[in-house]
Amino acid sequence: MHEMSIALAVIGQVEEAAERAGDVTAVRSVRLQVGELAGVVPDALSFCFELACAGTLLEGAELVTDEVPGRARCQPCANEWAVGMPPLLSCPRCDGAAIDLLSGRELQIVSVHWEDARTHAPTRETVPEER
Structure with missing residues (x-):
């Protein structure tokens, strides 16, 4: 199931972005664009994402997928x-x-919402595309 490797890659990229930002206490949601032709099953990806987030900064984060025709x-x-x-x-x-x-071949992080320890408020960040 390649959805698990995709979930792990997304988590890794979000963790790197959170580390660069500093003082991130939790990730609340991650929004992905998933192309119809990308060969990804969104439900399987969501399941894998939830499992892979356990014990990380993303634990409990919502994965939102926008399908691109x-x-x-x-x-x-x-x-x-x-x-x-x-x-x-x-x-x-x-x-x-x-x-x-x-x-239709897109598979990219569009945005991440996290909480910042300095402001104690949700912050929206855009993570640059890495392929």
Whole structure:
């Protein structure tokens, strides 16, 4: 189950960002963009995230996933369409196979909400994308 390795990577990135920020007492939520074509099962990822957070700064944190639909554009005719599942990877207008995937492969942290010991209030941080 690769969702566990993804959950561990997300936790590691959030912990690094919290360490750089200093005085973070708890992480309350993590928001991820998950592309339809990323090969990630959001429910499995949430389950793994909850397990992997135990005993860390993220224990009890909510994982919020925003699904990004797959979209493609045909190079020859410039038609754009929703790729869907299973993915339609040839142009529905001209049947061309020279396409560009515009979206749907995302797997990135969008934001993190944590509590800061200095202000005792929730803080929203954006964690830079690391692939």
